[in-house]
Amino acid sequence: MHKFTMIILIGALCGIACRLYLLRTDYRQYPTYPHGVVIHIALGVIASGLGAMLVATLLKKDYTAVTFLALAAQQFRDVRNMERQMLTNVDALELVPRGATYIEGIAMAFEGRNYLVIGTAFFAALATHLFSFVGGVVVGLICIWLSHWLMAGKTLETMVNIREGSVHFQGPNLFVDNVLIYNTGLKDSQERILKNGLGFILEPKNANGTVSLGNLGQRQAILHDVSTILGVYRDSGEPSLVPLSKRDLNTGRLALFLLPMDKDPEKAQQIIKRVPVLENSYRKPLKAEVRPDRQL
Structure with a gap:
């Protein structure tokens, strides 16, 4: 197996695992099932692929590929705007609305989770290159735990x-x-x-x-x-x-x-x-x- 294949595979799998772990349909029924879930899983796969590919491109000294991160950031900002607009439209039909502040927090969380997926895939792929696939999996699990801790937030x-x-x-x-x-x-x-x-x-x-x-x-x-x-x-x-x-x-x-x-x-x-x-x-x-x- 080509060395870059293992790096990309481990990084991408860890990133997808991170997104699946952070993606939960809770009592608010959001994201909706199945369509909302499919959308966010697809975006998670894209984000994990970007994070893993970034390590391979840096090792090949193809630094121009880093510019794709700017394109990804723009896409994830569009996701945030999409979530905000959709929840705002639905909120008008609630007997007890969420409110604009709650909606903005939900939209911000979904954008932030994609960046955490990129980070998890990147560090898992980098650890795979420096150590082995076992090291990559271990680092990926650590990143998943850190992602959960970062997204937990405070309660009242x-x-x-x-x-x-x-x-x-x-x-x-x-x-x-x-x-x-x-x-x-x-x-x-x-x-x-x-x-x-x-x-x-x-x-x-x-x-x-x-x-x-x-x-x-x-x-x-x-x-x-x-x-x-x-x-x-x-x-x-x-x-x-x-x-x-x-x-x-x-x-x-x-x-x-x-x-x-x-x-x-x-x-x-x-x-x-x-x-x-x-x-x-x-x-x-x-x-x-x-x-x-x-x-x-």
């Missing part, structure tokens, strides 16, 4: 404490504990809210959590995930039955009002804990260097 339980709140009315005003949610004077709606509603209070652990919970996109992501898994007790044309979130302006706490079909407080709390912290909503004010002697 790392930055907030979550407890169940009391859903009650004071006249026409709906409260979760002492946080006003909205006003509804319809007796029928009030009865259904008291029967099916759940309330939770999210208390930030530090200033980073306070700022992140203030992001409307992050709050919408929480409502969407709970409504997707537990269902939502509403239909179109019922504005009085809408899950909402409101901040306590004095403390920075976030009150959640939910209307799940499956009214299970324990399940809902576990879902909220596992909601991803969106990259576009995460802030780190505690990292800021604020000095009183510094002039802006």
Whole structure:
């Protein structure tokens, strides 16, 4: 077997394995099955082939082939735009939408995974050249593990404490504990809210959590995930039955009002804990260097 054949084969297989490992159809049903899965697997094969071929071209000192990486980057940016546009169009038909911030995070993740596939294929192919096919497989497995770690991200339980709140009315005003949610004077709606509603209070652990919970996109992501898994007790044309979130302006706490079909407080709390912290909503004010002697 030609030496370059083994390098390309091991690198490409490790890259494809990485993409398959990162490709999961979860509770959000995204990517859709089978068509969305086929699209992303095909892009993963292309990305792994590019990463493996890059090592072979460098060994042959054909440096002009590196320019294909620029073309690949453009294609993967187009994938990100495609995902964003498709999810935005579908989001308009959701009873509880994802929101623009959540959609942007999903699109960014799919673009980033293709770059991780290129990196996995490249390092696996390089290790195959330097050591043997066994070394290439070992390095490929290490890269797959690193890819999973890089794409894992944070969840809400790392930055907030979550407890169940009391859903009650004071006249026409709906409260979760002492946080006003909205006003509804319809007796029928009030009865259904008291029967099916759940309330939770999210208390930030530090200033980073306070700022992140203030992001409307992050709050919408929480409502969407709970409504997707537990269902939502509403239909179109019922504005009085809408899950909402409101901040306590004095403390920075976030009150959640939910209307799940499956009214299970324990399940809902576990879902909220596992909601991803969106990259576009995460802030780190505690990292800021604020000095009183510094002039802006």
